[in-house]
Amino acid sequence: MSAVTEQRVRTGDGAVTSPMAQWFSDGWIATRRNLIKIRRVPDILVFTILQPIMFVLLFSQVYAGAMAIDDYTSFLMAGIFAQTVIFGSTFSGSAMAQDLKDGIIDRFRTLPMSTSAVLIGRTNGDLMINGISMLIMMATGYIVGWRVTTSIWGFFGGVALLLLFSYAFSWVMALLGMSVRSPEVINNASFMILFPLTFISNAFVPIHTLPDVLRNIAEWNPVSALVQSARNLFGNTNPTFPPPESWTLEHPYITVLAGIILMLLIFVPLCVKKFGSVSSR
Amino acid sequence: MNIIEAIGLKKIYSPKGTAKVHALDGLNLTVPKGTVQGLLGPNGAGKTTAVKVLTTLIQPTEGSATVAGIDVIRDPKSVRRVIGVSGQYAAVDENLTGFENLEMVGRLYHLGKAESRRRATELIEMFELTAAQNRPVKGFSGGMRRRIDLAGALVTRPEVLFLDEPTTGLDPRSRLGMWDVIKNLVSDGTTVLLTTQYLEEADQLADDIAVIDGGKVIAEGTADQLKARIGGHRIEVTLIEASDAGAAREVLGRHGEGEPRIDDDGRTLEVPVIDGPRALQYVLAELREGSIELHDAGIRRPTLDDVFLKLTGHVAEEDQKAGTEEMETAK
Structure with missing residues (x-):
């Protein structure tokens, strides 16, 4: 097609031509857009900075006395980390719904960019938000007495696992965001998912205190495996509470990694496929 | 050579529990190179659906279409390289500045950093947005947003430009300004497909007008030819x-x-x-x-209003309503 050739000529010397370079470039441009948004939208910064501080202080100070656990703060922190980064992943849901409503997805879809770029940019944005949240939470946790008792590797391993899990979960939320009709719906829908997901787990209470039905759910909840893994890696295990005798929590690393891989394998292709057909109205 | 060709386009939606909606019902359209084709019809006539099919946003249920000789269904990515699209929602990123929006579009066309920046600056000047270029679009007026959106469609000097209701929801002064901008554009030979529910707008801007209602073209011709039909x-x-x-x-x-x-x-x-x-x-x-x-x-x-009344048997009454709705969402 002569038209196409002309277009290529016009793009000049700095043009990005190889498919791989274009994919990276598109992903970076879409990511940059979300990073600028984090900087310019005060709501996001408040959520990112203040909410983690609030959660750490509320839970550690309010519940500690009532819980029959020695050093509840150490027990709690991995749970707070997990809950906060999972909540942080919902930005992808509301942002995709909002972009769809604003029609900017239509603009992106009429550009010759990679189909996955907008999603990659969006989920990277969540990763950035969650990274900031993690730093804030760890600093706040340190003040209220949380310590990593293993090694630097345990520390980085735990942080990496938490962020990786939240990243995979961002794709789940992105699909949800593209599937609902308005950004308001996504907020309600995500709370319906997030609260049971994070509360029916070992994040805030020892699982053996739960009623049977909930205990079974909690044992198989990947969030429990995530929290258990983080506790092990940070050395926040409490000798008075050995993990329940379920396979998933005895092998938390395998369970949580399997969960992460499964989420990515299922939801990345579904998201990309969905993105290729969505349009405003 | 016809730069846009659509043959028998159908788009059928089947929402659960309700009757099927024929958003497009056998739409035929040919647009010769270098002309401005108006697509005129009330809300819900199928204008936007037609544009979405031609700009690769949605797949038609039936029919085929080419843009610049490229099949929109089989090779959407190549179509995207040669078209520019400006929609009725001013699809810009509110949190980015005017300049950042245009630079982003250039980068996503893979023009490279330097060229994207150069082109963004050029367009900002052309659309007289220099004073506002470093402010987030959030603070722009409706007219300025539309200008940035239109500028975004022009980043690569596309062969075919799709303008979907470019002035819906604008106040009369901004509308006149937008018309001037579009007139300038078309004077240099870009092919434009322009949809509008404003009859005056089609009369002002388009060489040929296709009147569309119920998902198909019900009349075609120049503004004068259409007027002559009701005599x-x-x-x-x-x-x-x-x-x-x-x-x-x-x-x-x-x-x-x-x-x-x-x-x-x-x-x-x-x-x-x-x-x-x-x-x-x-x-x-x-x-x-x-x-x-x-x-x-x-x-x-006779005005095009009269033409429309004559051809469809009903007044293009949704003009007003749609206009105010747009104004509200634009806020």
Whole structure:
């Protein structure tokens, strides 16, 4: 097609031509857009900075006395980390719904960019938000007495696992965001998912205190495996509470990694496929 | 050579629990290179759906289409390289500045950093947004947003430009400004497919107009050809006192062909006539005899509003409603 050739000529010397370079470039441009948004939208910064501080202080100070656990703060922190980064992943849901409503997805879809770029940019944005949240939470946790008792590797391993899990979960939320009709719906829908997901787990209470039905759910909840893994890696295990005798929590690393891989394998292709057909109205 | 060709496009939605919606019902369209094709119709006529199919946003249920000779269904990515799209929602990122928006679009066309920046600066100047270029778009007026959105469609100087209701929701002054911008664009030979529900807009900007209703083209031609289809002149008088309407109606009825129509304001009456100037003379004389005072009187050629009424049997009544809705969402 002569038209196409002309277009290529016009793009000049700095043009990005190889498919791989274009994919990276598109992903970076879409990511940059979300990073600028984090900087310019005060709501996001408040959520990112203040909410983690609030959660750490509320839970550690309010519940500690009532819980029959020695050093509840150490027990709690991995749970707070997990809950906060999972909540942080919902930005992808509301942002995709909002972009769809604003029609900017239509603009992106009429550009010759990679189909996955907008999603990659969006989920990277969540990763950035969650990274900031993690730093804030760890600093706040340190003040209220949380310590990593293993090694630097345990520390980085735990942080990496938490962020990786939240990243995979961002794709789940992105699909949800593209599937609902308005950004308001996504907020309600995500709370319906997030609260049971994070509360029916070992994040805030020892699982053996739960009623049977909930205990079974909690044992198989990947969030429990995530929290258990983080506790092990940070050395926040409490000798008075050995993990329940379920396979998933005895092998938390395998369970949580399997969960992460499964989420990515299922939801990345579904998201990309969905993105290729969505349009405003 | 036809740069846009659509043959028998159908788009059928089947929402659960309701009847099937034929958003497009066998739409045929050909647009020669270098012309401005107007696609005129009320809300829900299928204009936006047609644009979405041609710009690769949605797949038609049936039919085929090419843009610049490229099949939009089989090779959407190549189509995207040669088109520019500006929609009715001003699809810009609110949190980015005007410059950042345009630079982002250039980068996503893979122009490279330097070229994207150069082109963004050029467009900002062309659209007279230099003073605002480093402010987030969030603070822009409706007219400025549309300009940035249109500028985004022009980043690569596309061969074919799709403008989907470019002035819906704009105030009259911004609309005139937008028309000037579009007129300038088309003077350098870009092919444009312009959808609008404003009949005047199609008359002003388009070389050829396709009137669309119920998902298909119901009439085609230049503005003059379409007007000729309903032919004849009309006499229109505007009274000073609405209380004279009854008497004036009788006078008009005597000299016109068919029933005179009274506008919503109750003071403007019109009637189709055969010999315009002669009928006007009689009408004015009789109104004067009856001491009916006039604010305005004259012979009117048919407008596209009349064409639309004639062709579809209903007025393009959703104009107003759609306009206000847009205004609200634009805030």
